[in-house]
Structures are given as C-alpha cells and as structure tokens.
Amino acid sequence: MVARSALNPRFTFFDLFLVVVLSLIGIVTVYPVLYIVAVSFSDTASIVQNKVFLWPKGFNLDAYRKIIEEPKIPRAYLNTIMYTGLGTFINLLMTAVAAYPLSRPGFFGRKYFMIAIVLTMFLSGGIIPTYLIVQKLHMIDTIWAIVIPNAIWTVELLILKSFYESMSGSLRESALIDGASEYRILFNIVIPLSKPALASIGLFYFMGHWNSFFIPMIYLNDPKMLPLQVVLRDMLFFDTTQQNSLIEQSTITPQAMKNATIFVSMVPVLLIYPFAQKYFAKGIMLGSEKG
Amino acid sequence: MQTTSTELPAGRKRKTPGSGLSSVWRHIVRDRQLLILFIPCIIFFVLFRYGPIYGLIIAFKDYNVYQGIMGSEWVGLEHFRRFFEGPDFWLLFRNTLLLGLFTLLWAFPFPILFAVLLNEVRSIRFKKTIQTFSYLPAFLSVVIVSSMIIDFLSPTHGLVNEVIKFFGFEPKYFLASSEWFRTIYISSDIWQHMGYDAIIYLAAIASIDPTLYEAAKVDGASRFHMMRYITIPSIMPTILIMFILKSGAMFRIGYEKVLLLYSPMTYDVADVFSTYVYRKGLLETNYSYAAAVGLFESLIALVMLLISQFISKRAGGRGLW
Numbered sequence: 001m002v003a004r005s006a007l008n009p010r011f012t013f014f015d016l017f018l019v020v021v022l023s024l025i026g027i028v029t030v031y032p033v034l035y036i037v038a039v040s041f042s043d044t045a046s047i048v049q050n051k052v053f054l055w056p057k058g059f060n061l062d063a064y065r066k067i068i069e070e071p072k073i074p075r076a077y078l079n080t081i082m083y084t085g086l087g088t089f090i091n092l093l094m095t096a097v098a099a100y101p102l103s104r105p106g107f108f109g110r111k112y113f114m115i116a117i118v119l120t121m122f123l124s125g126g127i128i129p130t131y132l133i134v135q136k137l138h139m140i141d142t143i144w145a146i147v148i149p150n151a152i153w154t155v156e157l158l159i160l161k162s163f164y165e166s167m168s169g170s171l172r173e174s175a176l177i178d179g180a181s182e183y184r185i186l187f188n189i190v191i192p193l194s195k196p197a198l199a200s201i202g203l204f205y206f207m208g209h210w211n212s213f214f215i216p217m218i219y220l221n222d223p224k225m226l227p228l229q230v231v232l233r234d235m236l237f238f239d240t241t242q243q244n245s246l247i248e249q250s251t252i253t254p255q256a257m258k259n260a261t262i263f264v265s266m267v268p269v270l271l272i273y274p275f276a277q278k279y280f281a282k283g284i285m286l287g288s289e290k291g
Numbered sequence: 292m293q294t295t296s297t298e299l300p301a302g303r304k305r306k307t308p309g310s311g312l313s314s315v316w317r318h319i320v321r322d323r324q325l326l327i328l329f330i331p332c333i334i335f336f337v338l339f340r341y342g343p344i345y346g347l348i349i350a351f352k353d354y355n356v357y358q359g360i361m362g363s364e365w366v367g368l369e370h371f372r373r374f375f376e377g378p379d380f381w382l383l384f385r386n387t388l389l390l391g392l393f394t395l396l397w398a399f400p401f402p403i404l405f406a407v408l409l410n411e412v413r414s415i416r417f418k419k420t421i422q423t424f425s426y427l428p429a430f431l432s433v434v435i436v437s438s439m440i441i442d443f444l445s446p447t448h449g450l451v452n453e454v455i456k457f458f459g460f461e462p463k464y465f466l467a468s469s470e471w472f473r474t475i476y477i478s479s480d481i482w483q484h485m486g487y488d489a490i491i492y493l494a495a496i497a498s499i500d501p502t503l504y505e506a507a508k509v510d511g512a513s514r515f516h517m518m519r520y521i522t523i524p525s526i527m528p529t530i531l532i533m534f535i536l537k538s539g540a541m542f543r544i545g546y547e548k549v550l551l552l553y554s555p556m557t558y559d560v561a562d563v564f565s566t567y568v569y570r571k572g573l574l575e576t577n578y579s580y581a582a583a584v585g586l587f588e589s590l591i592a593l594v595m596l597l598i599s600q601f602i603s604k605r606a607g608g609r610g611l612w
Binding site: 025 | 318319321322324325326328329331332333335336338339340341342343344345346347349354359360405408409411412413417420421423424425426427428430431432433434435437438439441442443448450453482485486514515546547550551565568569572573578581582585586588589593596
C-alpha cells in the first residue's frame with residue numbers, strides 16, 4: 001500500500017495538511033502588506049471605526065494627495081533615490097575594481113590583503129569610532145556620509161572575487177598577450193562578463209541603501225536631507241500620541257498618511273523582488289560558501 | 292584560486308618570490324597596474340574598517356572634540372570600571388544574552404521546517420507562489436516592519452486587540468509591557484526572515500541525489516520516512532553551519548529594531564548593549580564611555596564566535612574557517 005501510494009502520487013491527507021499549513025503561512029506573510037495598502041486607500045471614517053481589514057473601505061486618494069502636496073515626503077523620496085543611486089553605483093564600482101586584483105593568483109601581497117579584509121568581518125570598531133572618523137572627515141550632513149563609509153561590503157567583495165576566479169582565464173590571457181593593460185582587461189572584459197554576479201550583489205547593495213535608516217539618522221541632521229525611511233520613522237510615533245487629537249482637525253488620519261508613505265516607499269521593492277529572487281538566491285549561496 | 296600559473300602573462304615568467312628586497316620590488320613593479328587598481332580598496336579599509344579599530348583607543352581616554360583621538364588624555368580603564376560597577380551592566384548583559392539566545396532558539400527551526408514542508412508540495416506552481424510570498428517580508432525595511440508591529444498591536448485600533456476585545460477581554464498595550472517585548476521581537480523576526488532563511492535549506496535539499504528517493508520508494512518508504520531518513524540527514528551539514536553562524540552572531544543584536552520598538556517603559560528587558568552605546572555615545576555624546584561599552588560588546592561577540600567555532604570543530608564538523 002505504502003509503496004504504491006508513493007509511486008503513484010495520490011492526493012493524501014498529508015497533501016491536504018501541506019496545502020493548509022503553507023497557505024496559512026502565505027496569508028500571514030502577505031496580509032500585513034495588504035492591510036497597509038487597504039488602509040492607505042480608505043476614508044477616515046472607516047479607518048477610525050476599524051472597518052478596514054483586507055480591502056479599502058470608502059475608496060479615496062486623499063492620503064496620497066496629502067503626501068504629494070506636503071514637500072516633506074516627495075523631497076525625502078528624491079533623497080532616497082539619490083542616495084540609493086549614487087550609493088549603489090559607488091558600491092559596485094569599488095567592489096568590482098577591488099575584487100579584481102584579489103582574484104589574481106600571483107597578486108602582490110594577496111594573502112595578507114585577504115587576511116586583513118576577512119578579519120574585518122569579525123573585528124569592528126563599532127559605531128562610536130566610526131562616527132568620529134566620519135565627523136573628522138567633515139562628512140556629517142553630506143551625501144558622502146551615506147555612500148562612502150560602507151562603500152565596500154566585505155561579503156559582497158568576497159563573492160565577486162570568487163566569481164572572477166571562476167571565470168575562464170583564456171580571454172584575459174590572450175588580451176594580455178595582445179598587450180592590453182590590466183585596466184582594459186578589467187573594464188572591457190572582466191566587468192562586462194560579470195554582469196550576472198554584479199546584478200546579484202548590486203541588488204543587495206540597492207536594498208541596503210533603500211531600506212537604510214540608522215546610518216542617515218545618525219549622520220544627517222538637516223531635515224531637508226532626510227531619506228524616506230527616517231521620515232517614516234518620525235511618523236511612527238504619531239500613532240499613539242497624536243492621532244486622536246488630530247482627527248478633529250483634519251480629514252485624513254495620520255495612520256492613512258503613514259501607510260500611504262509606506263506603500264510608496266515599498267513600490268520599487270515590490271516591483272523588483274519577484275524578478276530578483278534568483279539573483280538573491282545565488283548571492284546567498286555564494287556568500288554562505290565563503291562563510 | 293583554482294587556476295594556477297596559466298593565469299600569468301605568457302611573456303612575463305613567474306618569479307618564485309625569493310628572498311631579498313629586489314624580488315619584492317620586482318613583484319611590485321610587475322603588479323603595478325593591479326596595485327593601482329587596488330589603492331581605493333586599501334584606502335577604504337584603512338579609513339573605515341581599521342580606522343575605527345584604531346579609534347577604539349578613546350575607550351581608554353577622555354575624548355574631546357578639540358584634542359581629537361591622539362591628543363585626548365589617557366584615563367586607563369576608568370570607563371570600564373565605571374561601566375562594570377554601574378547599575379546598567381548586568382541588566383544589559385542579561386538582556387543582550389537572553390534576547391540573542393531566545394531569538395536563536397525560537398527562530399532557528401522555522402526556516403528548516405518550512406523548507407522541508409515546501410519540498411513535499413507536489414504542485415510546482417503552488418510551491419513557487421508560497422515561496423515568493425514567504426520572502427517578501429525580508430525585503431521590507433525595519434522601519435516598515437516596526438510600523439506594522441505598532442499598528443497591529445495598537446491598543447486603540449490594532450487587529451490583535453480587536454480580536455482580544457471580540458473574545459471579551461481587556462485590550463492590552465503590548466509595546467508598553469516588558470513581559471511582551473521579547474515575544475514581539477522574536478515572533479516578528481520569524482515572520483520577517485523565515486522565508487528568506489529557508490532559501491539556503493531549499494538549495495541544500497535540491498542538491499540531494501534523487502536516486503536516494505527512488506531507491507527508498509522501491510523499498511517501500513513512506514514520505515515521512517524519506518523526510519526523516521533522507522531529507523533531514525542530507526541537509527544536516529547545512530543546518531550545522533547555519534547554527535554555528537547564528538550562534539556566533541548571537542550577541543550581535545541589531546540595534547535598529549530594538550531602537551524602533553523599545554521605550555523607557557520596556558528598557559528593563561529591551562535595552563541591549565548596542566542601543567545603550569547609541570544612547571550614551573551619540574545622544575549624550577559620551578563618546579569615550581560608549582566606545583568602552585562597544586569594545587566590551589565586540590569582545591564578547593568575538594568570544595562567542597570562537598567558542599562556537601571551537602565546539603563545531605570538536606564535534607567533527609566543518610568550522611567556519
């Protein structure tokens with residue numbers, strides 16, 4: 001009996017159990033996101049009376065109109081785009097260039113450089129000395145504080161290095177025979193051939209910048225420079241403190257505004273992530289092999 | 292690493308680095324282009340990775356902005372003494388340890404279980420859909436996740452309290468009560484990372500030799516038998532590695548989520564080393580004292596890592612290095 005059912009798959013009780021349990025997990029993971037979207041499109045009365053569960057009630061776009069009108073959130077959005085764009089570009093450039101010498105077997109001092117780099121995964125000075133150095137370099141309240149102090153992530157550097165190593169050396173070799181310089185080999189051969197790996201680590205960098213809140217929070221004081229996540233964080237505390245008093249004066253609840261802001265901040269991530277999963281999986285695998 | 296001397300330019304013969312300065316110099320000259328490419332990386336690591344480690348000497352000084360790291364006065368172990376003798380030390384130690392330990396113990400099995408169950412699903416489309424859903428939360432920022440937690444647990448409009456009220460109980464202000472903090476922290480952690488952490492186990496399962504299952508089927512093994520005797524033993528090495536990694540990192544609790552969720556009302560369980568360092572150092576600008584606490588924290592974290600490495604090597608497993 002057992003053997004037969006295993007050979008000819010029938011829909012058993014266990015299959016039913018799987019479908020139920022996994023569907024529940026699926027619902028639980030997605031529900032909070034749907035709830036945010038539903039609240040952001042609902043009218044004030046429905047939100048205050050707790051009528052919103054899954055779909056928007058009394059559909060309206062007031063919250064979105066409001067966050068567009070207020071200069072604060074469009075500005076924060078632009079800041080986030082700027083930090084993420086420039087930051088990811090610098091990350092990729094620095095990592096792609098740094099990984100190349102490290103991937104060359106005979107590179108001068110390679111072993112010692114590698115030890116020094118890997119050590120930083122286990123030893124770090126922590127936030128206070130890092131902050132003081134960034135301060136010393138006069139980077140506070142500039143975009144450089146966001147994009148430079150984490151320009152290379154050690155794990156991504158090691159991932160890219162092992163990717164370079166796995167590439168066939170023959171193209172590089174023939175280019176060298178033709179008298180090409182290392183710079184040309186790197187930028188004209190190695191980097192173009194590494195697009196999949198660069199896409200994979202680029203996604204990690206992108207997500208890191210897009211979602212980062214602690215770094216901009218400590219390095220930026222100028223309210224005009226804050227990215228979306230920091231502005232969002234300030235809105236979190238509306239919830240319990242000011243909500244009830246504000247409802248009287250305004251037609252839009254802070255909750256709807258907060259959730260509208262969350263939703264617009266999630267849009268790029270939601271658009272990218274289903275396509276990005278194969279790159280992410282690859283990145284995780286490579287990263288874990290390196291340990 | 293795999294490729295050997297074939298990698299080297301044909302025209303330039305590999306010199307086995309002999310002794311003496313001249314051979315070092317030749318090596319540098321040969322690799323000058325690579326070294327130039329490597330300069331930004333060196334500057335970066337020196338400034339932003341080793342610089343802060345050097346900067347830790349302020350833990351033994353009385354740092355002030357005008358005199359800088361070099362010029363400030365030495366005070367020896369004064370900051371450490373103040374920290375160890377002060378009232379905060381044991382509280383922080385306990386909180387950090389317990390939050391890390393409980394997160395490890397509770398959150399660790401979920402991705403494994405999830406991956407094993409997902410692997411049993413026969414419909415590929417259903418499997419793909421659930422998996423795609425499952426790691427959506429990992430892509431959300433801590434701020435968004437914290438906002439969701441605050442909303443769902445809100446005493447005035449949160450869904451959880453609506454359910455509680457529906458059953459006729461009093462609504463609870465979860466985020467203001469210490470006894471709920473760890474539960475909230477850990478369960479939201481599971482929610483956010485289960486699907487993402489399962490990726491690695493799913494990949495390990497995918498690499499199991501299918502003939503094992505076929506042979507087991509022929510021998511009349513049930514699906515439970517195959518899970519128990521093929522799937523789980525096959526991914527055991529991955530499970531062990533992940534466990535070492537996670538237990539080594541146990542003491543490194545991210546300050547971000549704690550910072551967003553705690554309040555003075557829950558400091559007695561929620562305040563950990565990293566958040567304390569942030570408050571003392573960056574908010575109260577007690578740089579030296581905070582650096583001392585941070586140094587102590589990193590030392591403990593390093594010791595934890597070495598211990599887990601040692602245990603795994605002793606147990607015959609593959610270590611991290």
